[in-house]
Amino acid sequence: MIVDAHAHLLPKDYPADAPEGFPHMEPVEGSADRELVFGKMRFRAKEVFFEAERRIEAQDASGVDAEVLSPMPPLLRYDLPAGDGMTLARHVNEFTAELTAHDPARLIGIGLVPMQDPDAATAELAAVKDAGLVGVEIASNILGSSIGEEKFRPFFQEVERLGLSVFVHAMPAPMDRLPMSAMGTYVVGIEGTLAAASMILGGTAAACPDLRISFSHAAGGLALMLPRANYFWGGSWNEEPRDLERAVMPDDGPSPIEYARRFYYDSMVFDRRAVRFLIDLLGADRLLVGSDFPAMLREDPAARTLRSMDLPAEQWEDISWRNAFRWLGRDSDASTTEPAGLPAEATNR
Incomplete structure (x- = not known):
């Protein structure tokens, strides 16, 4: 079976009396699609973004048994006034529920x-949980601030306390060293790297050892940078025993x-060679299936690259669904080969 841990939704409508600058949906003549208009952005959204029946049909068509649905990243608009941001979040959360x-x-x-507004975001987490949502999606930077900065630590501590999950979606940040054409490609990879590295270097990973957090697109280039970071930490190559005479930044x-x-x-990550490196360095118990559907088309069938790799059965089971359940805090389900609550045919895929 397959759980797609990176898939998106959009609300079908927004309040008519919403604050100025709020998103809205416009009908598309002759189609059930709608066009999201949010400032200068215009995005045509197919029914599958907002109609549950279409989601299930799309899952069945591609061999997916469940999706973890997060809002489309353009809704992560932290430049809105805090009050408007709260109004938007509550509307999206109500629709998602x-x-x-x-x-x-x-x-x-x-x-x-x-x-x-980190304090307001922290206070709102209980309402998110009460609505039956399993976690929150955040951008890889908050108005240019790294998510690992100390001012966001109480937020992550409350997420951890409530047993929620976090999905960090890489979002482009203004950058003048690369052309605009790189915003959705190279810059997204850079952003994922910076977000995950900031959680380590800023102390949040140490302060929140039980935080369940996932990064889109394998946190960009993080995995390739980690061996160098490890060398500076421990003075050795290949995760061999530490050599403190060589270590630049030793700690305990x-x-x-x-x-x-x-x-x-x-x-x-679009290439089985990259997946193999991630498995080798980080472990098959750290990886999730993700598609960005329906913003991007899924492979056909879903997880085609992973299926083609002839992974050992245990690794395939971990990546295809067990890790998603662990990330979501459903360890009891992930300890079996037949998770409760999913269609019987799912376990035969």
Whole structure:
């Protein structure tokens, strides 16, 4: 079976009396699609973004048994006034709860909080949980601030206390060293790296050892940087025993790689060679299936690259669904080969 841990939704509508600058949906003539208009952005959204029946049909068509649904990243608009950000988050969360109630076993919802106001975002987490959502999606930077900065630590501590999960979606940040054409490609990889590294270097990973956090697209280039970080930490190559005479930044805590192995990463890295490196360095128990559907088309069938790798059965089971359940805090389900609450045919895929 397959759980797609990186899939998106969009609300079908927004309040008519919403604050100025709020997103809205416009009808598309002759189609059930709608066009999201949010400032200068215009995005045509197919029914599958907002109709539960279409989601289930799409899952069946591609061989997916469940999706973890997070809001489309353009809704992570931290430049809105904090109050408007809260209004938007609550509207999106209400829609997400309604959509996933159609089939909670196959549609698993993640909400939003207004990270531009860390205190308000922290206080809102209880409402997110009460709505039946399993966690929150945040951007890889908050108005240019790293998520690992100390001012966000109480937020992550409350996430940890409530037993929620976090999905960090890489979001482009203004950058003048690369052309605009790189915003959705190279810059997204850079952003994922910076977000995950900041959680290690800023002390949040140490302060929140039980935090269940996942990074989109395997946190960009993080994995390739970790061996160098480990060398500076421990003075040795290949994770061999520490050589403190060579270490530049020795400390008594876990190594950078050990911290990174506490995180989860979706395996949407577009190449089986990259997936093999991630398995070798971080472990098959850290990777999730991810597709970015329906913003991007899934492979056909879903997880085609992973299926083609002839992974040992235990690794395939971990990556295809068990790790997603662990990330979501459903360890009891992940300890079996037949998770409760999913269609019987799912276990035969």
